[in-house]
Amino acid sequence: MNQQQIKIGISSCVLGERVRFDSGHKISKFVTKELSPYFEFISVCPEVGAGMPVPRPTIRLMSNEDRIELVETKDVTKEHTQAVVDYSKSKIAQLEQELLCGYIVCAKSPTCGMERVKVYRKDGATNVGVGLYTKELMTQMPWLPVEEDGRLNDPLLKENFITRVYTLKDFYSSMGEAPTRGKIVAFHSRYKLTLMAHHPSSYKQLGKLVANVKDYDIDDFYRLYREGLMKAMAHRASRKNNTNVLMHLQGYFKRELDKQQKQELRQVIDDYRVGLLPLLAPLTLIKHYLTAHPDAYLAEQAFLQPYPQELRLRYGL
Known part of the structure; x- marks a missing residue:
């Protein structure tokens, strides 16, 4: 088996790319040092892919009746939900053709988090959400191994x-x-x-x-x-x-x-x-x-x- 052909999707910031809202990253040394000899990483940042700049205003998930919206923290009237969902559907359809064998996502991210992402309501917040991109990923590719960067320390x-x-x-x-x-x-x-x-x-x-x-x-x-x-x-x-x-x-x-x-x-x-x-x-x-x-x-x-x-x-x- 050619190990370099094992394709793994990954949140760009986890690879060390400076794509976060503050132009920072969330590099994982386990990923970049221990896994990189075995895997070919396919880097994705849903925010950048959907057209948001770097740096950019912070965003959060907000519950609006029966709909989860992706809005800017300081101005909830500025919404990015449809742009991210449209990009996610398109990108994941493309990735499915790559025969990905796994995906490492950034924890707690409103686009990439796999679990316990904060969803804000008028009366507070709950840790029950899934990032918009990762939710689409797990819906379109339910067989794909998906894990968060932080959980890989276990x-x-x-x-x-x-x-x-x-x-x-x-x-x-x-x-x-x-x-x-x-x-x-x-x-x-x-x-x-x-x-x-x-x-x-x-x-x-x-x-x-x-x-x-x-x-x-x-x-x-x-x-x-x-x-x-x-x-x-x-x-x-x-x-x-x-x-x-x-x-x-x-x-x-x-x-x-x-x-x-x-x-x-x-x-x-x-x-x-x-x-x-x-x-x-x-x-x-x-x-x-x-x-x-x-x-x-x-x-x-x-x-x-x-x-x-x-x-x-x-x-x-």
Whole structure:
């Protein structure tokens, strides 16, 4: 997989571009230093794209009866709602053709915030809004992994987002020029353990869906499977689910390992289960046994290495 082809949309200010209302930025060192070797960023600033200048008056979301408006803070009669919505629809339609694999948005922004954006009312403000651009993004591309810059400081949220990005990239790469039933069945086979770890009920639902792939138009099925896959992956893999998958993996070695090796693997999995060891510990041992006792099905499971190990995301899980 060519990592530089992994396209990620991003709020321009998070990349360090000086496009904010005060000509400043909100650069993320995690993004620019740790992620930039792996991703090709596509920078978007909805305010600038909609024609607003830099610097510019501050803006906010305001609730006006059943409508959310984007207005200037000091003069609410100056509204930018339609300009931003029109730009958002056009830009996102363009981005959909790019096969984006993820999007990093600027937290709390009235255009880009993903959650808890302030919405002002006559009697105060509530933290219930979504930025106008990001709302359109998640409506038009519901399968796309979207995360806020600040939330990527949380190791669990960060690992889940990166896993989703690489899953979607792998899906697109596996489909090649055009999806086929065979390609989707092969992809699903490689992601069975991953889905078991993230959301067991979705694993069962997607399994039933794939079993009936012949009953669908392939393009309809492609869209249906993609959305179900990414919805499942949005659930963070829990320690309990990961432990179940590890025990499932353990079963593949019951004939190959001697008594001492079996005991060692059981102990490492149990130490992970109770929080004494990170997920990396049992996975490293399983990979070691897989090298000594090859198994074609296990070797291709994405669960064993969902993204480049150089990202070091499983050390703290």
